[in-house]
Amino acid sequence: MNSELQQKKRPTSFDVAKRAGVSRATVSHVLNGQGRFPDETRKRVLEAAAELQYTPSPAGRALVRGRSDIVVVVIPYTTFGSNLQDLVDEITVRADKHGLSVVVRFAGPDPDKTLAAVQNFRPVAVVDLGVLGAEQRSSLEASGAVVIPRLRPEDSLENNPNFVIGQMMLEELLSRGPRRIVFAALLDERSDPFGPARYEGMKQWTNVHGLPTPDRIQVPLDLAGAQSALQRELSEGQPLGVACYNDAVAMAVLAAGRELGVSVPEQLSVMGVDATAEGQLVTPRLTTIRIDNRPVMDRIAADLASLSGQANRTSGAAETLPFKPISGETT
């Protein structure tokens, strides 16, 4: 028989109250900074709580509050910049300061199930990194959760960063002279939450500048598949500029071009997005766009802070663009 077998039952507010010689209500008041108590009492309660390592039961609190202390970060099925974890880490730290706990939820193939799962947490807030549609957002808001938005594909397009990225890529691809433009999306559409907006940005730009609308192709991330996808576009013999969804796609296009014997960047210029380490390590080095998510983080942090009623310090509206082109050898 192991004497250590005791199921550690967590201390409750009752235990703290008993130890501090007060009532449960007082414990609650002191711990939540409500009402005024003599320092003596406050101290006794705080000490008792500390000694018992008291942590209020999230379940009890959620029950009475009607919602949990959980913030759900919903992440699209895609790999955008490996610094996603850093972003989440920072959200976590920030939320922690407001007494909120962060969990991540990967968006599954079925949006409804994802939404249901998120709803099930009765989260106090949902950080949407590009997954939620309009109706999902309002559904969440109807249930009382605050949705902290980032990229909304449907609100004013000109404000959408992805829209601007599409245009930025065009400018870069055409800076060496005119060429036919193609947008290379991922083969797996589900992995492509931002592609459509970028493509839209490109279409609008070409439209404004009197250029033909770029084609859109889907490129698998293997050599053979990419090759056949690219070959169809190259057949016309004029120089081609390929704006890719991300660096991985760009690398597939480049590999295909190499296999097909076309010269880069003369006959084939390629641009990625994300500035991954890999893209900068290969030859030819990728021209790409580095996305800085500090502005996103700031916005999230502000929204998070406003949850606790803290002053919503709006930072400067227009700073520098949150993304900048990285010149490589592929344009």
Added chain:
Amino acid sequence: MNSELQQKKRPTSFDVAKRAGVSRATVSHVLNGQGRFPDETRKRVLEAAAELQYTPSPAGRALVRGRSDIVVVVIPYTTFGSNLQDLVDEITVRADKHGLSVVVRFAGPDPDKTLAAVQNFRPVAVVDLGVLGAEQRSSLEASGAVVIPRLRPEDSLENNPNFVIGQMMLEELLSRGPRRIVFAALLDERSDPFGPARYEGMKQWTNVHGLPTPDRIQVPLDLAGAQSALQRELSEGQPLGVACYNDAVAMAVLAAGRELGVSVPEQLSVMGVDATAEGQLVTPRLTTIRIDNRPVMDRIAADLASLSGQANRTSGAAETLPFKPISGETT
């Protein structure tokens, strides 16, 4: 457009009971499949629940159960390809079948805070993808959570996949003849949860085969940094084989070698791990190891199933190895 009025308050078991003309206790029993009720009653309750879209409050349930329905998947701070997301997706689906909801938690820089955050959910189970130390596991288990995958007697060091991967890399690197071996870890140690075991595997293998113990270097993912890291190892003039922590590191090493003008694979052979798309798209194509996480998934699924008392012993013994070398042009 249907302007259905959003219910501000979710239905409770009381609402269902009222609608079905029974008591709350009956609702609970029927919904949880306890006790025997006439089909008539069962049906009425089930229908009422469905019509009201009743979802039991997780908070209420957690309160009475003492723990939540949450399964926390703890993910190491490492670059994860979409394969990890697929793994999590599958865990999510599997857990859902048992009425459990999955959340992901990225391991932060501070293990204690990570542990505390996980504990705070009072999870019914924790899926550890390579972050938890022994004392963390026991701490979780002491609080009543099941840590998955469960440690099994056969999980000695020799069976550790990473241990075997290290050895497999050595065999591949040395297949072209003897050369000096170096293990290239990530610069950011925090991102490297599996490297140590792989290095251990290599050390043991060399020891058994009477070869010198491989050096260990840390390689940053930029050209200049990788170059200086590699240069120190190349100075001896004999052929070098570099076993890399992953494909990204391998690409950094290759870029450095290219810059330094060494021939691949004659003077410098390189091996990665992960078989990323990028590694297969570059020239020279990477020799790497593809890791199949189906076995891991099976094990997790089995442990998950056993949470609900379902003894699911379907998994046969060791079939094929869960990883296989991909021959490229770098060895």
Added chain:
DNA sequence: CTGTTAGCGCGTTCAT
């Protein structure tokens, strides 16, 4: 001003 009592919120379960 300081602190307590009482009761709510929701699902589960024992005893009837």
Added chain:
DNA sequence: ATGAACGCGCTAACAG
């Protein structure tokens, strides 16, 4: 098949 009580924290109302 049900009433009542429980688990835990919060807070309105109230008493010292």
